[in-house]
Amino acid sequence: MSRYLALLRFCRRSGLSCICKYFLVFTFLLCAFIYFLLKIKLSIDYHYAQVLYQTQRSKICQKKINSTQEKPKLILFWTKIFTNSIDANYINSHLFASPGRCDINRCKVTNNRQELCASDAVVFHARGGIKMNDMPQERSLHQRYVLLTKEPPYKTTAIVGHLNYFFNWTATYRTDSDIAYRYFRWRRKDKIVTGASPQSYLNNRQVRAAAMISNCYSQNNREHYIKRLSSVIPVTRIGHCSWNKCHKLYYECLNELADAHPFFLAFENSLCRDYVTEKYANVIKNRRMIPIVFSKDFDLYIPNSFIDANQFSSPENLGRFLIELVKNSTLYDSYFKWANEYELVVPDENDYLCELCKKLNDPNEPNKVYDSMKKWLYDDATCQRWISKLNRTINVSVDETMDYEDSLF
CATH class of the missing domain: 3.40.50 (Rossmann fold)
Incomplete structure (x- = not known):
């Protein structure tokens, strides 16, 4: 409604008040018509769903099937x-x-x-x-x-x-x-690597997070969370929901982001039971950034491989934690020790x-x-x-x- 009022004020200032009023009325009526049309179609479909349930038992295949x-x-x-x-x-x-x-x-x-x-x-x-x-x-x-x-x-x-x-x-x-x-699963390696020489992963990168998002209006409001987080640390957005586009292959884009970003926001578009996609898996395979997830199912992720935004009282507190984390390369590198004990499995x-x-x-x-x-x-x-x-x-x-x-x- 606020968008319609803003457009109406613009029309008044530009001297097109009458035309804009008719346009707004037409747009409103069109949206209402489509909404009620969908409601009617839903009601019809729900009715047929009940009919299907009541009659499907009587519609038994009559053909004789040679089952061996x-x-x-x-x-x-x-x-x-x-x-x-x-x-x-x-x-x-x-x-x-x-x-x-x-x-x-x-x-x-x-x-x-x-x-x-x-x-x-x-x-x-x-x-x-x-x-x-x-x-x-x-x-x-x-x-x-x-x-x-x-x-x-x-x-x-x-x-x-x-x-x-x-x-x-x-x-x-x-x-x-x-x-x-x-999308993936993880398992413990048959042979756990012990005594491996420590590897540096931070490589003097400054605090910065990357996000690759194609669904601009998520059900879980991840865009609101990212907006507040970006007030504390720099956040680079790539994809349909930003002016920044990467026209290369996905893994090439991800690898380029890893050059300057020690963190990746692997936020899903929904916060639902067990819903974890390739966003997390791709960062794990890349092994150059720490994925930050927004989930409630810890057992779906490789232990000690991620940072859970849900464990912080606010986006600002998460941002402050990330600022301190890049000051401690030993602590940052600890998020990659999982590779000695676990492995990611991505099915066909x-x-x-x-x-x-x-x-x-x-x-x-x-x-x-x-x-x-x-x-x-x-x-x-x-x-x-x-x-x-x-x-x-x-x-x-x-x-x-x-x-x-x-x-x-």
């Missing part, structure tokens, strides 16, 4: 991965060949919806275009429906939260998912299919169904937002987190 133990398990991708179809030929020849990347080769991937009734698993990507008017019309009793996503809850199509008694398994970044679909983008294949071929795998996707996907995620006036985080309501996204708007 030797037959490879068929995995059907019902939706795209974002806007791209899965490359079935590559997956089948790279993952499930003999030998292939997976330890097991008794699976096959397809995009062909004509093979729905023959499929052992049907995969739905949360941002791949799940639409109530484009759902499977039949379902086999042995099938597992799988929800696939690496996105935080507020970047997941809201209709997913209303598909109760629909999904059997989840493949997400969450540690309680049935199938791991994470399709490795989750190996685990899915193992589960499909396990005769002892118990039956399971998610009776409330809203609870698991949204409530249990416990997303939070940092509030500048309070100097702390508060919980984000589930209704706000459930953000409907339609490709038409």
Whole structure:
């Protein structure tokens, strides 16, 4: 509203008051129309979600399927991965060949919806275009429906939260998912390095933090936190949300930033349970900056490899700590000792299919169904937002987190 008033004052000063008033009214009515249109579409989708739940049990595949133990398990991708179809030929020849990347080769991937009734698993990507008017019309009793996503809850199509008694398994970044679909993991080395000569990492760099951000309006208000931090120490912003652009490859940009920046702000766009992306992993692989994270899941990070902004009472206190830290090279270098004991593991983008294949071929795998996707996907995620006036985080309501996204708007 303040933006509209400011524009109206400008119009009065410039003598275009009448034209601007009509423009503002038109803009307001257009936004209201789109808002109510989306509300109506949501109501229709929610209605069909309930109808789907009530009728899906009666829509049993009538085709006779020759199911044998030797037959490879068929995995059907019902939706795209974002806007791209899965490359079935590559997956089948790279993952499930003999030998292939997976330890097991008794699976096959397809995009062909004509093979729905023959499929052992049907995969739905949360941002791949799940639409109530484009759902499977039949379902086999042995099938597992799988929800696939690496996105935080507020970047997941809201209709997913209303598909109760629909999904059997989840493949997400969450540690309680049935199938791991994470950006990275870490493990202890088989041989721990002892007695290594100390290495200097600070190299006379002055206190300065870097940030590479493409999502300009985060759910957790990270931009507000960074703005206050930048009043204490210099912060270099690179990406869509700044005038500074790096037109090189990501790792080249990261390495150039490391020349003058001892710290990197690896703040995610959401502060939700288990949500940690490649932002942290890329800095760890670079091994020239200390990542500063904003999280509540310490066990997701390599021990003693990061600084947690949540442990400071304010951005200013974090900034003052960083100023003192660069004065002590021994203390700064201690944040890199993890490399003697731990290592980062970044899985291939399709490795989750190996685990899915193992589960499909396990005769002892118990039956399971998610009776409330809203609870698991949204409530249990416990997303939070940092509030500048309070100097702390508060919980984000589930209704706000459930953000409907339609490709038409």
